[in-house]
Amino acid sequence: MRVVIAEDLALLRDGMTRLLRDNDIEVVAAVADGDALVREVVALRPDLAVVDIRLPPNFRDEGLRAALEVRRRVPGTAVLVISQYVEQAYAEELLADRGGGIGYLLKDRVMHVVDFLEAVRRVADGGTALDPEVVAQLFQRRREDGPLERLTPREREVLELMAEGRSNAGIAQSLVLTVGAVEKHVQSILSKLDLPQSATDHRRVLAVLAYLQQED
Amino acid sequence: MALIRPTLSDPATYRRLVYLLLGLPLGVAWFVALVTVWSLSLGLIVTPLVIPLLIGLAAMTRGFGTIEAEIARGLLDVDARASADTPSRSGFWARFRAMFGPSFWRTQAFLLLRAFVGFPIAVALISLLGAALSLIFAPFWVPFVHGGAQLGFWHPHTFLGSIPLVPVGLVMLPATVLLVNPLTAVFRPMVSGLLPGPAALPGATGTGATAAANQLDPKPVSPAARRRALEIHAVVDGAVVSLLVLIWALTSLGYFWPIWAALPLALALGIHGWLVLIAERPSLVAHFRGSRALADTAGIGGVLALFFIAIWAITGHGYFWPVWPMVGIVIVFGAEALAVILSSPRQADMARRIETLETTRAGAVDVQDSELRRIERDLHDGAQARLVALGMSLGMAEQKLAEDPQRVGELLAEARMGAEQALRELRDLARGIHPPVLADRGLEAALQSLANSTPMKVSLSVDLEERPAPAVESAAYFVAAEALANAAKHARARRLDITIARTDDLLDLEVEDDGVGGANPEGSGLRGLRRRVEALDGTLSVISPRGGPTRIRAQLPCAS
Numbered sequence: 001m002r003v004v005i006a007e008d009l010a011l012l013r014d015g016m017t018r019l020l021r022d023n024d025i026e027v028v029a030a031v032a033d034g035d036a037l038v039r040e041v042v043a044l045r046p047d048l049a050v051v052d053i054r055l056p057p058n059f060r061d062e063g064l065r066a067a068l069e070v071r072r073r074v075p076g077t078a079v080l081v082i083s084q085y086v087e088q089a090y091a092e093e094l095l096a097d098r099g100g101g102i103g104y105l106l107k108d109r110v111m112h113v114v115d116f117l118e119a120v121r122r123v124a125d126g127g128t129a130l131d132p133e134v135v136a137q138l139f140q141r142r143r144e145d146g147p148l149e150r151l152t153p154r155e156r157e158v159l160e161l162m163a164e165g166r167s168n169a170g171i172a173q174s175l176v177l178t179v180g181a182v183e184k185h186v187q188s189i190l191s192k193l194d195l196p197q198s199a200t201d202h203r204r205v206l207a208v209l210a211y212l213q214q215e216d
Numbered sequence: 217m218a219l220i221r222p223t224l225s226d227p228a229t230y231r232r233l234v235y236l237l238l239g240l241p242l243g244v245a246w247f248v249a250l251v252t253v254w255s256l257s258l259g260l261i262v263t264p265l266v267i268p269l270l271i272g273l274a275a276m277t278r279g280f281g282t283i284e285a286e287i288a289r290g291l292l293d294v295d296a297r298a299s300a301d302t303p304s305r306s307g308f309w310a311r312f313r314a315m316f317g318p319s320f321w322r323t324q325a326f327l328l329l330r331a332f333v334g335f336p337i338a339v340a341l342i343s344l345l346g347a348a349l350s351l352i353f354a355p356f357w358v359p360f361v362h363g364g365a366q367l368g369f370w371h372p373h374t375f376l377g378s379i380p381l382v383p384v385g386l387v388m389l390p391a392t393v394l395l396v397n398p399l400t401a402v403f404r405p406m407v408s409g410l411l412p413g414p415a416a417l418p419g420a421t422g423t424g425a426t427a428a429a430n431q432l433d434p435k436p437v438s439p440a441a442r443r444r445a446l447e448i449h450a451v452v453d454g455a456v457v458s459l460l461v462l463i464w465a466l467t468s469l470g471y472f473w474p475i476w477a478a479l480p481l482a483l484a485l486g487i488h489g490w491l492v493l494i495a496e497r498p499s500l501v502a503h504f505r506g507s508r509a510l511a512d513t514a515g516i517g518g519v520l521a522l523f524f525i526a527i528w529a530i531t532g533h534g535y536f537w538p539v540w541p542m543v544g545i546v547i548v549f550g551a552e553a554l555a556v557i558l559s560s561p562r563q564a565d566m567a568r569r570i571e572t573l574e575t576t577r578a579g580a581v582d583v584q585d586s587e588l589r590r591i592e593r594d595l596h597d598g599a600q601a602r603l604v605a606l607g608m609s610l611g612m613a614e615q616k617l618a619e620d621p622q623r624v625g626e627l628l629a630e631a632r633m634g635a636e637q638a639l640r641e642l643r644d645l646a647r648g649i650h651p652p653v654l655a656d657r658g659l660e661a662a663l664q665s666l667a668n669s670t671p672m673k674v675s676l677s678v679d680l681e682e683r684p685a686p687a688v689e690s691a692a693y694f695v696a697a698e699a700l701a702n703a704a705k706h707a708r709a710r711r712l713d714i715t716i717a718r719t720d721d722l723l724d725l726e727v728e729d730d731g732v733g734g735a736n737p738e739g740s741g742l743r744g745l746r747r748r749v750e751a752l753d754g755t756l757s758v759i760s761p762r763g764g765p766t767r768i769r770a771q772l773p774c775a776s
Contacts, residue, residue, distance in 0.1 A: 054652075061656045084643060087653045088668055089661045108639050111632050137668040 001124050002046040005030040006037035006063060008055050016050065016110065023117055032056065034066030041070045041077055048101075048124040053083035053090070064090055071097055078123045082107050086131045088138065095128075095209065100202040103129035103165075118170065128165030128205040135163040138212040150192050158185040163212065165205045223397060224390055228293070232400045233393065235291040236341055239334025242287075246280055247331035250324070261544025267312075274315035281323035281411050284330065288407040292400060296411035298322055309555060313509050319412045321487060321516070325449075326410040328484045332477060333452055336459070337399055344392040351385025354378040402452060409445045439496055439719065446492045453481045475530060483523045490515030497720070507556045510549075517545040572753075579747030586744065587649075594645050602638035606631050654693050658683050662693055663714060672704055672729075673711040680716060684723050684774040691748050692716065692725045695756065695770045698741050699727035707731025707766055723772040733764030745770075 003025055007013040010032075017027045029040040033056045041049055049070055055062040067079045078101030081094060091104050103123035109131065110116050119129035139148070139160065151159065154175075161171045172182045190197060193211055198204040223229055253276065257269045285296035298319060350357070358378035372378040460474035494500050494511045504510040524538035609631035613624045646652075654662035660678040667674035683689065696714055703709035709731030716725050735742065737758040749756040754772035 060652070084639075085647070085652050087657075087661070087665050089653065089657055089665065108636050111636060137665075140668050140671065 001048065001121070002026045002028045002044070003048045003050060003120075003124075004028060004037060004040050004044065004046045005050045006032070006034065006055060006066065007050075007052040008032045008059075009052075012052075012107075019110070019113065019116075020050075020120070023113075025117075025120070034062040034069075037063075037066045038069050038073060041074055045074065046077065048078040048080060048120065050080045050082065050120070052107075053081055053085075061090070064093065067094070068097075071099070075099070077101070078126065079103065080105065080120060080123045080129065082110070086133045086137075088134055091130060091134045092213070095206070098206060100126035100128065100200070104134065105129060105131045106133060119165075122165065122167075122170075127167070127201055130164050130205070130209075132160070132164060135160050135212075138163065138209070147193055151189060155185050155189050155192075158182060159189050159208065162186065162189070162204060163208045165201065167201050224393060229393060229396055231291045233341070233396045235287065235403070236334070236396060236399055237338050238287065238291075239330060240338035240342065242284070243331040243335035243338065246327040247335075249276065249280070250327060250331075258541050258544060261541065262547065266544075271312070271315065274320055277320055277323045277327070278412075280327055284326065285407065285411040285413065288403070288411070292404060292407065294404050294407045296413035297408045298410055298412050313552075313555075316512075317509070318491060318512070321491060321512070322410040323412065325484050325488055326406055328480065329406055329410075329449075329452070332456055332481055333402060336456070337402075341392065341395070341399075344388065344395075348385045348388035348392055351381045351388060354381035354385070405445065405448055409441070442492050442495055446488055449485060449488055453485050457481060479523060479526055482526075483519060486519035486522070487516050490519060505553075505556055510552055510556050513549050513552050517549050521545055576747070576750040576753070580751035583744050583747045583751070591645065591649065594641075598641040598645065599638045602634050602641065606634040606638065609634060650690060651693070654689060655686070659689050659692060659716065663696055663716075666693075666697055666700060667714075670700060670704055672700070672709060674700070674714065675711070676714045678714075678716045680718055680723075684718075684772075687752060688723055688772045688774045691752055691754070691772055692723060692770060694748065695725055695745050695768065696727055698745050699729070699766075699768045702735055702741065703727075703729035703731050703766065706735065707733065707760075707764060709764075709766075718774070721773055721775045723770075723774045725770045725772070727768045729764070729766050731764050731766060732762075733760045733766050734762045735760035735766050742768075 003020055005013060005016055005020075005027060007016060007030070013030050013032070017030050020027050028044050028046055031037050031040055034051075037049060037051060040046075049067065051063045051067045051070075053061055053063040055066065063083075064081060067081050070077050070079060076099075079094070080103035081090075082105050083090075084107055086104065086106055094102050094104055101123055103119055105116075105119060109119070123129050148156070148159075157175060158171055161174060166174065168179055168182045168186065171177070172179045175182070189195075195207050195211060198207055253269065253273045257266055257273060260266045260269060281296075288294050288296065354372070355375050355378045358372055358381075359375050361373075372381065457474060457478045460477050464472065464474050491512065494508065494515065501508055501511045504514060521538065521542050524541050528534075528536060528538045609627045613627035613631065616623050616627070651662050651665070653665050659680065660676070663676055663678065667676055684692075699714075700712060703712050707729055709729035712727065712729045714725070714727050716723065718724065735758060737743075737746075737760070742756075742758055746756045749770050749772060752772055754770055756768070756770045758766070758768050760766040760768075
């Protein structure tokens with residue numbers, strides 16, 4: 001797997017590079033701003049761009065805009081946006097193009113090396129990785145007497161992990177269940193929320209997120 | 217039925233009846249006095265005599281206003297709440313001008329309304345009560361009156377013959393009393409909105425709810441309330457004129473006398489409309505060298521001139537006498553304009569402005585100072601302490617590396633969790649200083665993010681065409697954030713409405729919850745917010761009666 005990193009803080013840029021290289025992921029370029037990122041992606045065609053949301057010159061959302069630009073210029077490049085903060089509004093902007101290969105995670109998650117690498121691989125393979133905090137915000141918005149109330153606590157846990165973009169196998173591992181048990185929970189959730197069966201994990205994530213974003 | 221009995225047995229109903237009946241003598245008295253002094257003043261407008269007359273008129277208006285306010289307080293339990301005018305400077309001319317400030321015109325409007333609305337109501341009530349009483353006592357007077365009672369085709373003239381009249385009167389009497397409450401409802405907003413209240417005087421201490429409301433709400437007359445008052449005024453005038461036209465149509469259809477009621481009402485409405493207009497559009501005042509008083513005079517003079525021309529037109533034209541009062545108006549306006557130009561009214565305004573700036577700047581510095589101290593404390597107790605603990609875990613891990621690999625694993629996991637915790641705390645702290653999403657995406661996105669992080673049901677309505685200045689945005693954000701935190705923490709609210717709109721040069725933020733109320737506007741959180749808002753020349757009002765709901769409103773100037 002070939003990766004480009006855009007992160008303005010040298011300490012974090014080098015740390016991230018080392019972390020990925022130690023785990024047999026090839027870091028083909030590590031840059032410090034959004035323009036350089038777009039340039040390198042166009043030149044090197046990596047599988048994945050890991051982008052910090054706040055980049056020079058204004059340290060606002062340059063990283064996010066560079067990530068969207070990357071998607072526009074080289075469609076199919078997976079993008080993992082990392083940030084000190086997660087905001088649902090940004091998640092919606094990132095997921096708006098509905099193609100797969102999108103990740104949006106807190107920088108903290110890097111410390112859980114195993115989980116982080118799993119998310120990197122999932123996004124590079126066209127999957128989705130949404131930070132649990134974004135998912136929590138989405139759940140927070142829908143409460144009281146909605147169909148979500150009809151889910152069992154276990155089904156809720158499974159739904160949260162589905163929204164984060166995990167596969168059935170990933171959910172099973174995370175909750176220490178068998179894949180068969182997870183599949184049963186997923187079936188039950190989809191029918192309770194009246195959601196369609198989806199061929200890919202990515203479509204399933206979009207359906208779940210669309211459901212959670214509905215105004216009630 | 218459930219409503220009728222308490223109304224009839226409530227002594228307050230009869231006090232209100234007395235208030236309405238007083239409309240007859242008071243309405244006549246005010247009308248006669250005002251018409252006399254006004255016509256004298258206008259007649260003598262070109263002579264020096266007009267000055268003492270005008271001073272007399274102002275004093276008289278204030279006196280009548282005080283009497284009406286006291287009567288309303290005693291009989292209607294309504295407190296007069298409009299602000300009284302105080303001269304901003306000493307000196308005869310400034311005091312003279314202050315006499316004819318908005319409070320004077322509001323009181324005038326009230327007195328005229330008391331005459332034109334109160335008088336017909338009192339007459340109608342007296343007729344109805346008289347009729348009811350004479351019906352009830354019909355058996356005792358009908359037999360002794362020659363020809364008996366004359367009721368259309370029916371002429372009872374004996375004791376027994378007039379007994380059927382008694383129940384009619386017995387129904388009519390309470391029915392008339394039931395009219396009292398809806399009729400007094402007309403006067404309540406007029407009293408509270410037009411008459412100067414004691415609590416509005418600087419230094420005076422009002423009692424009860426009025427004083428509290430004034431403390432909480434430094435700007436008691438909101439634009440919406442002002443507009444509503446004008447609407448009520450227009451509706452009442454329209455109703456009175458329609459009623460008179462109806463009476464005219466039903467009676468004689470001869471000379472169109474209702475015009476004589478309609479014209480003064482139109483005059484009062486025109487003046488009121490002008491005052492509301494300049495209150496809502498500060499840009500209009502700028503055309504009068506920034507003098508509110510001059511703008512008042514110009515509009516009121518114009519309306520008065522139209523009034524005289526209308527009278528001239530309906531009294532058969534002829535000699536154009538309105539030219540004389542118009543000359544007077546122009547002289548008054550010219551003199552005032554000259555005074556405005558000479559005495560540079562901006563000087564007084566500037567002195568006041570400097571005073572305000574000194575206070576609000578001190579407030580802003582205080583806020584900043586305590587904010588910095590809070591941040592320092594949070595850093596010290598939070599992230600710093602966590603990093604020390606993290607370093608200790610790492611040090612111990614280093615020490616045990618060779619002898620106890622399992623313990624090393626535990627210590628490293630501990631260190632990682634400490635780092636995560638520190639990050640979370642730093643993130644919350646930064647968000648409390650300035651949420652990044654506010655800078656990146658503006659107020660609506662930031663408030664939506666805030667709404668997403670609370671279990672309360674938040675309805676958010678933001679109507680802004682362009683983004684206000686960052687300082688205004690951030691003040692509005694923190695007002696909403698504090699209101700939300702208070703609603704969740706203290707008021708046990710379940711839902712919250714946040715409305716943000718922009719009117720002219722004001723950003724208007726209103727937050728209302730459904731909680732138990734009782735918020736202390738002098739508590740540290742709200743006081744800090746007030747200072748923050750005032751530093752931007754805005755106002756913050758907190759209305760939080762016990763039992764709820766709490767309403768927090770911030771108005772922030774945002775000139776584009």
